[in-house]
Amino acid sequence: MENNILVKLNNVGFQQNQKWLVKGVSLKVEKGKIVTLIGPNGSGKSTTAKIALGLFKNIEGQVEKFTNNIGYVPQKISIDWTLPLRVRDFMLLTDNLTEDVIDEALSLTGVTNLKDKSLGNLSGGEFQRVLLARAISKKPDLLVLDEPVQGVDFTGEIALYELIKEISEKLNCGILLISHDLHTVMSATDHVVCLNGHVCCSGSPKEVAKNSEYKALFGEQAAQTLSIYEHKHDHVHTSDGDIKKN
Amino acid sequence: MFDDFFIRALVAGIGIAFVAGPLGCFVVWRRLSYFGDTLAHSALLGVTIAYSLEFNIAVSIFLISSAIALILIQLQKKTNLPSDALLGLLAHSSLAVGLVVIGFLTFIRFDIMGLLFGDILAVNKKDLVTIWVGGALILLVLRLIWKPLFASTVNYELAQAEGLNPDRAKAIFTILLAAIIAISIKLVGVLLITGMLIIPTAMARNLSDNPQKMVIFAIIGGLLSVFIGLFSSLEFNTPSGPSIIAAALVLFIFSLLKVKQTIQLKN
Numbered sequence: 001m002e003n004n005i006l007v008k009l010n011n012v013g014f015q016q017n018q019k020w021l022v023k024g025v026s027l028k029v030e031k032g033k034i035v036t037l038i039g040p041n042g043s044g045k046s047t048t049a050k051i052a053l054g055l056f057k058n059i060e061g062q063v064e065k066f067t068n069n070i071g072y073v074p075q076k077i078s079i080d081w082t083l084p085l086r087v088r089d090f091m092l093l094t095d096n097l098t099e100d101v102i103d104e105a106l107s108l109t110g111v112t113n114l115k116d117k118s119l120g121n122l123s124g125g126e127f128q129r130v131l132l133a134r135a136i137s138k139k140p141d142l143l144v145l146d147e148p149v150q151g152v153d154f155t156g157e158i159a160l161y162e163l164i165k166e167i168s169e170k171l172n173c174g175i176l177l178i179s180h181d182l183h184t185v186m187s188a189t190d191h192v193v194c195l196n197g198h199v200c201c202s203g204s205p206k207e208v209a210k211n212s213e214y215k216a217l218f219g220e221q222a223a224q225t226l227s228i229y230e231h232k233h234d235h236v237h238t239s240d241g242d243i244k245k246n
Numbered sequence: 247m248f249d250d251f252f253i254r255a256l257v258a259g260i261g262i263a264f265v266a267g268p269l270g271c272f273v274v275w276r277r278l279s280y281f282g283d284t285l286a287h288s289a290l291l292g293v294t295i296a297y298s299l300e301f302n303i304a305v306s307i308f309l310i311s312s313a314i315a316l317i318l319i320q321l322q323k324k325t326n327l328p329s330d331a332l333l334g335l336l337a338h339s340s341l342a343v344g345l346v347v348i349g350f351l352t353f354i355r356f357d358i359m360g361l362l363f364g365d366i367l368a369v370n371k372k373d374l375v376t377i378w379v380g381g382a383l384i385l386l387v388l389r390l391i392w393k394p395l396f397a398s399t400v401n402y403e404l405a406q407a408e409g410l411n412p413d414r415a416k417a418i419f420t421i422l423l424a425a426i427i428a429i430s431i432k433l434v435g436v437l438l439i440t441g442m443l444i445i446p447t448a449m450a451r452n453l454s455d456n457p458q459k460m461v462i463f464a465i466i467g468g469l470l471s472v473f474i475g476l477f478s479s480l481e482f483n484t485p486s487g488p489s490i491i492a493a494a495l496v497l498f499i500f501s502l503l504k505v506k507q508t509i510q511l512k513n
Binding site for chain 2: 072090
């Protein structure tokens with residue numbers, strides 16, 4: 001249904017220094033759905049996410065955004081030492097949140113104890129959890145997560161992906177996810193877009209895994225990961241955005 | 247009460263310190279100290295234009311500084327020169343042109359030392375109104391753009407992606423910088439205004455672990471610098487600007503002791 005669409009990219013492209021970073025990308029993110037971008041390094045995943053967020057000015061094609069309530073976890077973020085910033089200050093960066101809301105978000109990602117710590121003193125994994133907490137704390141309609149679990153330990157990684165899935169269901173928000181982690185991607189995603197400068201293939205995880213271009217990019221083994229994790233799906237998303245348990 | 251030149255200088259300094267603290271924090275956070283310098287240097291040109299056209303000095307400085315900021319943005323877009331080279335180009339050429347124009351205006355007597363380094367005797371009652379009304383306006387506008395400006399200082403893309411308007415905030419902040427330079431030139435002088443913005447802030451950084459604290463300490467540092475600086479200026483008959491900045495430097499050096507302590511605690 002049209003009114004469930006949060007953001008829609010129609011044949012978009014972006015070039016920098018006379019080189020196309022991505023071209024001819026079309027995708028849409030709907031309420032309650034997780035769309036995952038996969039692809040090798042330099043395939044334009046982050047660029048596509050930034051196009052969806054409206055961060056570039058001279059793009060080809062059209063981006064239609066139907067919400068302004070967005071939570072973003074960028075791939076890279078460096079906090080300058082000249083700026084003293086505690087986790088709690090960072091949580092309030094783009095929105096005015098109550099203490100309760102901050103606490104709740106921090107506890108969801110398991111970092112309540114870091115609230116008064118300086119952002120510069122966090123480890124990579126801790127920082128990533130704070131980034132995710134900040135993005136979800138404002139209860140966004142659309143979450144754009146660019147490799148949200150990088151540097152997080154293995155068990156934490158699984159828990160955070162579970163959390164992302166849970167959030168998409170609980171808040172009924174759409175998620176545009178970028179991930180290298182094919183296992184989790186294939187189990188938690190509604191729609192996969194495989195990028196390599198252009199859209200190689202897209203569809204349900206199952207369809208993509210069967211695609212020959214996907215196999216060529218990620219190898220036979222990657223295709224097989226799907227069969228192991230597929231059984232984890234315990235619900236289906238109906239076309240009107242509802243969730244039906246199997 | 248305002249008939250005494252020293253009281254006037256003090257009241258002016260207090261007003262400037264309140265504005266310089268928060269603005270200075272953003273100058274340091276956004277790495278704009280050289281940019282601030284460039285705007286300040288161009289202020290001299292503003293003064294000469296004000297004199298030659300018999301125009302309000304603060305307004306003239308404000309307009310010239312804003313114009314220089316706009317020119318800088320255009321040059322950044324249209325040339326391949328790095329920003330620091332462009333800043334140097336604008337800073338020194340506007341200072342030079344300002345001084346050349348002074349050379350031509352032989353019919354007016356300029357106190358060049360006063361323009362460059364501030365003059366405690368120069369602050370009149372009208373200046374006090376300019377400083378306090380202008381300062382209040384600057385703080386009000388800064389309060390309004392605080393969220394997008396601060397968010398984009400931490401991370402531009404995050405602020406932009408989540409619907410704040412960082413470009414507008416940045417443009418407005420540039421105007422605020424031009425404005426504080428315009429109101430503080432008489433007391434601190436062209437060459438030292440940026441010091442007033444960044445030295446108390448640098449001191450504050452050493453003492454704070456969060457942005458609010460840093461702003462408050464920067465204001466306190468600025469106030470103390472004004473008090474100590476102006477009293478010693480009166481006592482030792484030194485120019486007001488350098489005295490205030492030297493006092494700020496002393497405070498900064500004291501704040502280093504605190505840094506040393508924290509580092510020792512960490513180890």
